[in-house]
Amino acid sequence: MKNLMLIAYLDLKESLRAKWFLIYSLVFGGLIALFFIAGITESQVMGFSGLSRLLLMYIQVTIVILPIFILITTVRSISGDRDNHTLEYMLSFPISLSQYYWGKISGRFITVFLPVFLAMVAAILYGAIKGAEIPWSIFLLYVGLLFAMTSSFLGIAFLISSIVRSSEMALGIAFFIWIFLLAFIDIALISIMMQNRVNDGVIISIALANPMEIFRVAAISLFDPELTVMGPVAFYILDAMSQLTFVIFSILYPTLLGLLFAILGYNVFRKKDLV
Amino acid sequence: MIEIKNLTKKFGKAISLNNVSVSFNKNDHIALMGANGAGKTTLIRSILGYYHANSGQVLINGLDPIKNRIDVLKDISFVPQLPPPISLNLDDLLGYIEKSSGVKREDIFYYTKEMELDLQGNLNKSFFKLSGGMKQKLLIAISLAKRSGVMIYDEPTANLDPKARDNFYRLLKQNGDEKVMLFVTHRLDEVKDLVNRQIYMDLGEIVSDEKI
Ligand SMILES: Nc1ncnc2c1ncn2[C@@H]1O[C@H](COP(=O)(O)OP(=O)(O)OP(=O)(O)O)[C@@H](O)[C@H]1O
Numbered sequence: 001m002k003n004l005m006l007i008a009y010l011d012l013k014e015s016l017r018a019k020w021f022l023i024y025s026l027v028f029g030g031l032i033a034l035f036f037i038a039g040i041t042e043s044q045v046m047g048f049s050g051l052s053r054l055l056l057m058y059i060q061v062t063i064v065i066l067p068i069f070i071l072i073t074t075v076r077s078i079s080g081d082r083d084n085h086t087l088e089y090m091l092s093f094p095i096s097l098s099q100y101y102w103g104k105i106s107g108r109f110i111t112v113f114l115p116v117f118l119a120m121v122a123a124i125l126y127g128a129i130k131g132a133e134i135p136w137s138i139f140l141l142y143v144g145l146l147f148a149m150t151s152s153f154l155g156i157a158f159l160i161s162s163i164v165r166s167s168e169m170a171l172g173i174a175f176f177i178w179i180f181l182l183a184f185i186d187i188a189l190i191s192i193m194m195q196n197r198v199n200d201g202v203i204i205s206i207a208l209a210n211p212m213e214i215f216r217v218a219a220i221s222l223f224d225p226e227l228t229v230m231g232p233v234a235f236y237i238l239d240a241m242s243q244l245t246f247v248i249f250s251i252l253y254p255t256l257l258g259l260l261f262a263i264l265g266y267n268v269f270r271k272k273d274l275v
Numbered sequence: 276m277i278e279i280k281n282l283t284k285k286f287g288k289a290i291s292l293n294n295v296s297v298s299f300n301k302n303d304h305i306a307l308m309g310a311n312g313a314g315k316t317t318l319i320r321s322i323l324g325y326y327h328a329n330s331g332q333v334l335i336n337g338l339d340p341i342k343n344r345i346d347v348l349k350d351i352s353f354v355p356q357l358p359p360p361i362s363l364n365l366d367d368l369l370g371y372i373e374k375s376s377g378v379k380r381e382d383i384f385y386y387t388k389e390m391e392l393d394l395q396g397n398l399n400k401s402f403f404k405l406s407g408g409m410k411q412k413l414l415i416a417i418s419l420a421k422r423s424g425v426m427i428y429d430e431p432t433a434n435l436d437p438k439a440r441d442n443f444y445r446l447l448k449q450n451g452d453e454k455v456m457l458f459v460t461h462r463l464d465e466v467k468d469l470v471n472r473q474i475y476m477d478l479g480e481i482v483s484d485e486k487i
């Protein structure tokens with residue numbers, strides 16, 4: 001445990017000094033600032049108003065860009081250390097492979113989660129100062145979603161990082177997975193749907209296996225269905241399940257999925273040559 | 276102390292270690308030599324437990340370096356062929372070594388002084404920003420401060436100036452008692468005062484092994 005925290009701490013410190021982290025924090029902090037400057041909180045569109053509208057926009061942008069951020073910055077964490085022989089030296093000291101691996105993941109989790117979380121907290125604080133009403137339930141749900149998103153994509157990234165030998169390759173695969181989850185699954189599903197041969201339940205289940213889709217639906221799940229432009233998938237799901245069930249599922253499933261990928265990644269890491 | 280039995284390691288189809296058997300005992304100070312690509316580094320990495328062998332066995336004090344990683348590595352000091360571009364600053368790197376291996380910071384300071392490296396003035400510098408020779412001096416100082424029973428050096432003097440080389444050999448001579456010391460080197464004359472055993476490798480095999 002002591003060594004795990006040591007590795008996490010060192011990874012955290014290394015990230016804080018890295019340029020990608022600065023850009024990363026600026027992007028998400030900047031997003032919130034931009035929304036305020038653009039007056040999103042004051043406008044009234046489609047029934048959303050104030051902070052809840054701002055948070056919704058924030059989470060919708062985050063769902064698209066957070067995964068690729070996590071993937072490209074993390075996918076090289078182990079494969080990069082292996083490529084440049086850092087791993088060869090660092091692992092010549094008596095720490096166990098599980099301490100190293102889980103320490104790296106823990107450190108990365110904090111680095112990735114904190115900026116997106118704090119940006120949202122900043123929005124709430126600023127909103128409160130300006131006298132806006134604070135939508136606590138939406139805030140809490142989104143914190144959960146950010147947590148689940150971070151877990152699932154970190155898990156995927158670490159799995160890739162342990163499997164792939166070169167960090168160039170890891171980057172390519174990460175990009176492919178992102179595009180795949182973001183767009184290809186939806187396009188494929190729509191074309192299946194149009195052929196009308198498979199029943200809706202199957203299509204919805206496939207859609208729900210995709211964490212990115214879950215986040216999209218969960219992001220609007222607390223709003224009144226009458227007011228939102230939901231799209232058929234979201235509408236169907238929220239019709240079929242109770243809101244609470246879906247909210248719990250949307251946080252639990254991606255988190256567990258990430259953990260599963262991370263465990264798989266650890267087993268690969270442990271069984272392969274280290275350098 | 277180190278027992279290698281019928282060790283074979285292949286990368287794809289290429290054989291890097293071909294049925295190697297050798298043992299190293301206390302007070303063996305070995306010069307490990309051989310052409311580029313002979314398998315020297317592969318042998319060392321197998322001792323450190325980095326590779327899963329195709330067949331054969333490595334035992335260090337009776338322990339498997341993969342299964343008993345922690346216990347085995349507690350007693351090994353290692354300086355790699357090329358200093359890696361570690362991005363931690365020296366302070367954090369020392370912290371890592373202190374906490375993971377119980378090495379005392381003052382010991383590292385002592386040996387950096389012996390190696391004529393200014394550690395205090397560079398504590399906040401990133402390791403990879405040091406010059407090649409400074410990196411090697413620090414890694415050497417760490418390897419000595421760790422006071423291990425097994426000391427492994429994979430060509431550590433490549434970037435050292437003549438004075439630093441002398442310091443390095445002097446320190447090893449002072450610290451070699453009751454230890455296994457393994458040097459990979461291409462220049463026997465440099466280490467001949469230090470070693471008492473000389474092993475040649477070629478194409479993944481040990482072709483000669485003699486005491487001197
Ligand atoms: N990770 C690896 N993947 C594939 N081949 C490898 C790997 N590591 C080593 N080899 C191959 O194994 C052989 C032995 O390499 P090794 O690094 O052990 O040589 P060496 O004796 O240390 O050489 P040098 O004096 O140049 O350092 C080489 O043919 C090398 O290409």
Ligand SMILES: [Mg+2]
Nearest residue numbers: 315316356429
């Ligand atoms: Mg070598």
